[in-house]
Amino acid sequence: MTKESTKWIIVFILLSASTVLFKNHLYVLIYASFFAIFAMSWSFFTSFSGYLNLGHVIFIGIAGYTTAIFNYHLNFPMILSMPIGVIAGAGGGWLLLNPLHRKISGLSFEMVTFLGILVLSDLVLTSYLRPITGADLGISPIDSLLSSFPLIIGLNLFMCISGYLFVRFLNSKHGKVLDFARKNTDLVKTAGLDPHKYSGLCLLYSGIVGAIGGVLYIHFSGSAGVSNTFSLSFQIHMIVMAIIGGRFSMFGSIFGAYFVILLEEYLRGVVGGPVENMIIYSIGFCVYFFSPEGLFPKITGLKKKLIG
Amino acid sequence: MTILEVKNIDKLFPGVKALKDVSMTIEKGEIRGLIGPNGSGKTTMIRTILGFYKQDKGDILYEGESLFKDDIWTRVNKGLSLTYQTPTYVSGLSIYRHIELGTIAKNIPGKRIYEIAEEVGLADNVNKDPSELTALSAKKLEIAKALSTNPQLLMLDEIFAGLSFEEGEQMIDMLKNLNKEKDMTILLIDHNLRMVKKMVNKTTVINMGVVIAEGSFDEIIEDEEVRKAYLG
Numbered sequence: 001m002t003k004e005s006t007k008w009i010i011v012f013i014l015l016s017a018s019t020v021l022f023k024n025h026l027y028v029l030i031y032a033s034f035f036a037i038f039a040m041s042w043s044f045f046t047s048f049s050g051y052l053n054l055g056h057v058i059f060i061g062i063a064g065y066t067t068a069i070f071n072y073h074l075n076f077p078m079i080l081s082m083p084i085g086v087i088a089g090a091g092g093g094w095l096l097l098n099p100l101h102r103k104i105s106g107l108s109f110e111m112v113t114f115l116g117i118l119v120l121s122d123l124v125l126t127s128y129l130r131p132i133t134g135a136d137l138g139i140s141p142i143d144s145l146l147s148s149f150p151l152i153i154g155l156n157l158f159m160c161i162s163g164y165l166f167v168r169f170l171n172s173k174h175g176k177v178l179d180f181a182r183k184n185t186d187l188v189k190t191a192g193l194d195p196h197k198y199s200g201l202c203l204l205y206s207g208i209v210g211a212i213g214g215v216l217y218i219h220f221s222g223s224a225g226v227s228n229t230f231s232l233s234f235q236i237h238m239i240v241m242a243i244i245g246g247r248f249s250m251f252g253s254i255f256g257a258y259f260v261i262l263l264e265e266y267l268r269g270v271v272g273g274p275v276e277n278m279i280i281y282s283i284g285f286c287v288y289f290f291s292p293e294g295l296f297p298k299i300t301g302l303k304k305k306l307i308g
Numbered sequence: 309m310t311i312l313e314v315k316n317i318d319k320l321f322p323g324v325k326a327l328k329d330v331s332m333t334i335e336k337g338e339i340r341g342l343i344g345p346n347g348s349g350k351t352t353m354i355r356t357i358l359g360f361y362k363q364d365k366g367d368i369l370y371e372g373e374s375l376f377k378d379d380i381w382t383r384v385n386k387g388l389s390l391t392y393q394t395p396t397y398v399s400g401l402s403i404y405r406h407i408e409l410g411t412i413a414k415n416i417p418g419k420r421i422y423e424i425a426e427e428v429g430l431a432d433n434v435n436k437d438p439s440e441l442t443a444l445s446a447k448k449l450e451i452a453k454a455l456s457t458n459p460q461l462l463m464l465d466e467i468f469a470g471l472s473f474e475e476g477e478q479m480i481d482m483l484k485n486l487n488k489e490k491d492m493t494i495l496l497i498d499h500n501l502r503m504v505k506k507m508v509n510k511t512t513v514i515n516m517g518v519v520i521a522e523g524s525f526d527e528i529i530e531d532e533e534v535r536k537a538y539l540g
Contacts, residue, residue, distance in 0.1 A: 173412050180409055183398045187406075190358070192384035192413035192457045 004167055011251065012160040019152050027147045028265045030220065033155040036257035037162065037213035039241040040250050044166045045206035047247040048175070049199040050182035051101050054235060055113030058096060059207040060214030061120060061229035063089020067215045068139040068224035069132060078143040082215040089211030094204050101203060102196045114232075121230035138225025145219045155216065162209045163250040169205060174198050240284040246294025255296040310372070311336040311461055311493050312357070317366030319349075319356055319517075326352040327363070328517045334461070339487055339494045341508035341525065343501065345537055349517040350497045351393065354463045357495075358390050359383045370461070385413055389459035393466040395446035397438035403449060404434040410456025421456070428452045428482065444475040451482070461493045462486070468500040476503050483507065501529075513537070 001009075019029055042056040067085030070076040076084070100112055124133040133139065145151055169175055181188045181195035188195040218224045228234065237260075245256020260280055267276040291298055312334040319327040326349050334340050344350050356363050359380040368375045375383055397406055407421045425431045428448040433441065438449055447467055454462055464483070468476045480503060486492050498504050504511065505525045513521040513528050515537040521528045528534050 176405065177409065177412060179401060179405075180398055184396065186360075186380075187396060187398065187409070187453075189380040190384060190390060190457075191410040191453070192381050193409070194379065194381050 004171075005164060007251075008160045008164040011163075011254070012156055015156045015160075016153055019149060019156075025265075026149070026152060028261060030147055030152050030155065032258045032261035033152060033159060034213060034217045034220070035238060035241055035261055036254040037155070037159050038210060038217075038238040039245070039257045040159065040163055040166070040253040041206045041209040041213065042238050043242040043247040043253045044209070044250070045199075045203050047242075048170060048178050048182065049101075049202045051105060051199065051203075052110045053097070053113050053203075053206075054110055054239075055097065055116045056206070056210055056238065057117055057230055057235045058113075058120060059089050059093035059210035060217070060234075061089075061117075061124075062092045063211035063214035064218035064224045064229045065124065065133065065139070068142050068218055071142045071219075072139045073132070078145075078219055081143075082219065085215040085218075086208070086211045089214055090204065090208040093207045093211065094200075097207075098200050098203055101199060117230050117232060117235060121226045121232070124226060124230065134225070136225075138223050140223030140225075142222060142224065143219060144222040145216065147220075151220070158212065159254065163254070166205070166209075166250055169202070174201060178202060240281060242294075243284050244287050244295055246296040246298075248293065249296055252294045252296035255299075256294065259295070309336045310334070311338075311370065312495075313369040313372075314353075314357065315367045315369065317356065317363040317368065319352055319361055320364050326517050327356065329366070330514070330517070330519055331366075332512050332519065332522075334493060334495060336460075336493055337487070337491050338510060339483075339496060339508050341504040341511035342495060342497045342514065343499075343504060343511060344514040346499075347516075348514045348537075350514055351465055352517075353514065354390055354465060354495065354497060357383075357463065358388055381413070384457050384459075387458075387460035388463070389454040389457050389461070390463040391447075391450035391454050391465060391467055393469065395438070395441075395450050397446075397449065399437060399439045401437075402435050403430060403438055403441075403452075406438060406449060407434075407452050407456045410453055414458060416456070416458065424452050424455050427455065427486075443470045444478065447471065447479065448482075451486075455486075459492065461495065463495040463497070465497050466499065467496070468498050468503045476500065479503075480506055505529075 019026060022029060038060065042053065046053045063085040066088035067081040070081035070084050071078055101109060104112060123129065125135050127135065177188060177193055177198045181198060185195050217228065221228050241256040241260045242253045244259060245254065246252025264276055264280060267279060287295060310333055314330060314332040317327055317330050318325065330353065342350050342353065352361065355361055357368055359375065359378060370386055370388060404421060407424050411420060422431065425434050428451050430445060430448050430452060433445065438446065441449060467479060471479060483494060484507065487494055496504060496507060508525055510523065511525050511528050512519055513534050520533045520537060521531040
């Protein structure tokens with residue numbers, strides 16, 4: 001067993017143990033795990049390919065709406081509609097974003113992905129698509145995944161396996177190429193390698209994990225609407241989580257998601273809506289300004305200093 | 309046997325015609341010099357050959373096949389390679405990693421990385437960061453990176469720039485050795501005519517995007533138009 005796999009097993013055990021310890025807050029922990037999957041999959045592509053993807057929710061949204069449409073309109077059982085959603089979400093999202101990232105980079109890619117989610121969020125709200133998407137009402141009710149121990153254990157297992165595979169990818173020759181491509185694309189090209197092939201693969205893996213998380217999230221929510229698929233605030237939320245935790249580490253994204261969801265839960269009872277968001281975003285602002293590498297590397301660095 | 313044939317190429321940038329109807333033929337195993345004053349189009353020429361720029365007219369043939377539709381990486385995998393005028397590397401990634409990058413596309417075994425480091429004289433530095441290297445070693449890293457792709461035609465952009473006379477001599481020995489032992493064709497672009505003279509079989513002179521002379525070094529240096537281009 002490698003050091004890396006041992007780390008992920010420990011994370012899985014700790015997260016599973018927390019569900020037993022805080023069984024009265026299972027619903028919150030499930031949310032945290034969903035967002036950890038989203039933040040980690042967003043961060044995997046954005047942090048390691050060098051493309052700031054503001055449209056990661058495209059994977060989640062297409063996957064979510066597809067499973068909801070098949071489940072609600074065509075009466076497919078969840079067990080069938082979910083894989084269809086994953087294929088549509090990962091494949092469709094990749095077909096949209098992969099050509100974009102081959103053609104444009106930097107600010108252009110950021111703006112196009114940002115505008116892409118605005119287009120899709122308005123598209124599902126149009127009256128033309130109302131019979132299919134339910135417009136502002138969304139698609140509801142659909143078959144639901146209940147808040148339960150098996151669900152959170154399954155989610156955490158999926159999260160840890162995905163995280164482990166992400167790290168394996170980054171440590172492979174693909175990851176080595178990405179390391180160079182992120183900093184100097186020409187070096188990669190003159191080494192006889194197509195940098196977009198590697199970043200495209202990274203985008204696909206990020207999309208598959210996002211899409212799987214997306215179909216599960218939609219069925220956990222019991223409905224598919226803009227707010228839990230293509231919304232900008234949904235996208236910003238996962239970015240803030242990754243930033244707070246530390247976007248250059250998979251553990252950082254998980255830590256960030258748990259930190260934000262648990263803090264939100266606490267703040268909800270104390271201050272409520274807008275102030276709650278203001279506090280979370282302010283923390284994100286401060287972390288990015290004073291410690292751009294995020295809190296998780298800071299904490300592990302401190303632990304190393306103390307323990308030696 | 310002809311390895312590279314540049315046929316009547318033009319390259320235009322906004323407001324500037326950088327290359328005008330340029331033609332050049334390089335034979336396999338040759339060491340060719342490409343010289344000319346600053347801004348004459350030498351770097352544009354090799355960057356067009358490798359595919360950084362697409363020519364607006366004409367064609368470039370490598371081993372008889374047009375490169376027009378090929379991306380940079382495809383050209384590199386066919387056997388072309390280049391070194392950068394300014395040593396180009398990523399700080400924080402070791403010299404080993406830089407050489408390894410070029411071996412990935414062709415699945416060249418890992419032991420070759422150490423062989424290349426040995427060939428260029430960087431064997432003791434493979435774990436170092438490139439930013440720690442001296443000017444000569446940084447140039448050697450450029451050669452090592454190029455060698456890692458297993459090239460047949462190596463294009464060297466100002467490889468002697470920033471090197472002392474002794475360092476230049478060392479570099480010449482290494483390059484001549486590569487040419488002889490690996491039958492590697494070399495296209496050398498440089499301002500240092502003394503070094504160019506010591507290396508090349510044949511020289512092409514370019515000025516304001518136009519080839520003005522071609523022949524042995526001694527011939528072209530006596531050419532009236534070449535003298536005018538250099539001395540005004």
